[in-house]
Amino acid sequence: MARPTAKTAVIAAILLSGILVLSCAKKFQPAGDAAGGNGAENSTEVYKNVSLGTKLADDKITYYEKSALAEAPAVSTMESDEPFTLVDFGPRDELPPEIKKPSIYVVFSQPVIPIAKLGPPAAASSVMDIFPAVKGVFRWYGTRLLSFEAEENVLPQREYTVRINPGVTSLGGKPLEGSNGFTFRTEYLSVRNLSVGDPGVYYDMDDVPLEAAKNIRLTFSYPVNLDVIANYLSVESGGRTWPFSLSRPEAVTKDGGDASGRVLLTMKDPFPENTDVSVLLLKGARSEKDYLGIPETAANSFHTLRPFSFIGYDTYSWSFPRSKTGSSNPLYLEFSHPLESPESLAGKIRTMPAMGISADNVNVWYNSVRINNLPVEPESSYALFLSGSIKDIYGRSLKRSERITVEVPPAERYAYFPNTGSRMLESQFPK
DSSP states (O other): OOOOOHHHHHHHHHHHHHHHHHHTOOOOOOHHHHHTSOHHHHHHHHHTTOOBOOOOOTTSOOOBOHHHHHHOGGGGGGOOSSOBOEEEEEOOEEOOTTOSSOEEEEEESSOOSOGGGOOSOBSOOSSEEEESOOOEEEEEETTTEEEEEESSOOOSSOEEEEEEOTTOBOTTOOBBOSOOEEEEEOOOOOEEEEEESOTTSOOOTTSBOTTGGGEEEEEESSOOOHHHHGGGEEEEETTEEOOEEEEOOHHHHHTTOOOTTEEEEEESSOOOSSOEEEEEEOTTOOSSTTSOOOSSOEEEEEEBOOOOOEEEEEOOOOOOTTOSSOOOSOEEEEESSOBOOGGGGTTTEEEESOOOOOGGGEEEETTEEEEOOOOOOTTOEEEEEEOTTOBBTTSOBOSSOEEEEEEOOOOOOOOOOSSOSOOOOOTTOOO
16 A cells, blocks of 8 residues: 655645534534523624524534635634744655656645635636646645646756745735745756667677777657757766767667667767776756756766786586587686687697697687697696787787696596486386
8 A cells, every 4th residue: 555645644634624623613602692692693793694504412513504604704713823834835856757747735834715615626826826837727625735736747857936925814814924935846867878889789888899989879868959968968088088979879760769868979089998988967967958957967987998818717527418529628718808719729729748729629609718628637737828819809919928727627427327216107008
């Protein structure tokens, strides 16, 4: 069950207080009867147009006609000695982006309208005004809470001003003191997503290839005007600002998608390797000229290609049941980035004691290399040398050679016995 909102609680409290006031009203008794005089004259003088409804038993409530209650001066006795002020209002600060049609309300410290005159929802109010204007209806919830229910979405990146008529008074005639209005704003513009390169390819944003880093794609929280947003975008790296051109992503426009909230930054110069790149949405950024700008600069960043290096090795014997060449005494080498083909590694990997290593002994899977079927004995050791000329798919070399001492693990000791364990047999077999 959803928890009641603050507005719901306020409405419930006001309605409850109104019910208690009516239910606790004393039974009508002419003043003349209490003093022994002319009850009819005194009752007319004191209560004027209040007329009795059906008189119930002594332990019941006496009800009054709505029209008479609305004109009764005795309503002023419902006010307290407190000044007439705004005691609550909403929304406050920033409106959550999930709320597109908000309820805007104010709560007064004293009754403003009799219960009998609450009336139906209205398109305008002499008490409260909203700017910029929003289509909706005003509705009284009790005598002190006035609410506006929006019937259309509020505009993004806007500040709304709610003003209370300074001439409004309480039922008892008290003038409004203190604040007579408030403001709230809708969500600022923000970058929802930053991506690089081709839209259908995944890139590690902490290790972006230089070619992919040339195209930076931004998705905003709202549609943006290219001429406006261009003044609030900046790309910084290595202590300098990098030039770029701004356009709509072609992939989105060709597919018929909505590109109004997306932009493509095409860098005019390539970034260096192993550097942080920050895409800044500058202070004051907005979708259109007359919209509300962001109060502080926001940054989204990525890191370009990190150095190519050897990470480590493993001798665990993974099973490859469909391998035609088998896999005995395998050695797995892991690098930081994808490598070239097995043929390109020929002559760049050697052992001591010397063992012939050809393309038949080498498999390359992305950034992993498997060397297998070497003529080594279990529980022996040998040295493996990696040449500094080994390159990744980006053409970068290791820069320095690596020497690894490989400890060959013991031979696997296991036996497989077929037709053991739980089995199923047809009930009629054999006959």
